[in-house]
Amino acid sequence: MSSAKKRELLRDDKQGKIGGVCAGIANYFGWELWVVRIIAVTALILATKVTFVAYIVAWVVLDKEPKAKKSKSTYGKAGFDEDEQTIREETRIERTSDGRTIEVKTRVWEAGKAPHLAMDDIELEFSRMEKTLRNMETYVTSSEFQVLQEFKKL
Known part of the structure; x- marks a missing residue:
């Protein structure tokens, strides 16, 4: 037999807006509160x-x-731990393009890089593309390119 604690579906008036039903469902299933509210609406x-x-x-x-049963914060984290009746946050370590290491949250909707790091990478890629484009424009408008075009016509 399992010694795991039995979870109960209870209303959570403290986190709830209207009656605490959505907050209770979120707590019971280990889901984000805002997701349950979106589903309800x-x-x-x-x-x-x-x-x-x-x-x-x-x-x-x-x-x-009951007030004694509530943990420090059961909302806003990913992963439900049945034994502790709490929700844990999972993170992974990722290295950025400039060599920094950061922790990245592993929620489904936050699976990618942090927004500011993704923006840094995008800016870096665009600056590389702009440099390549400038080099191409310089070559196409040069006299060397025009001479090569004339030789190809012969």
């Missing part, structure tokens, strides 16, 4: 009556989360 738009009734029923049926 989308469901409310697409199936207004059913979603509204389901939300009210969940608000009435679900118990409030």
Whole structure:
């Protein structure tokens, strides 16, 4: 038999906006709170009556989360640890183009580089492309290019 703690679906009034149902669902499944809210609003738009009734029923049926059970911050991090009833953040080390090392979060929507580092890389690539383009323009407008074109016509 497993000695893992049983999770309960509870409302979280402290993190919730209206009744704490979305916050409770986010805490139960280990999801980001804003994702659950987007799903709830989308469901409310697409199936207004059913979603509204389901939300009210969940608000009435679900118990409030006791204050002693709450951890430091269960929202805004990726990865759910069932034993600790907390959510952990996972990061990886990545090296930038200029040799710096940084920690990059591994959330699904943050899988790439940090925005400022990605922008630095883009600027570097564009400056290289601009230099290449300038060299090409200089060559095409030179007299050497014109002489070579004349030889090709012969």
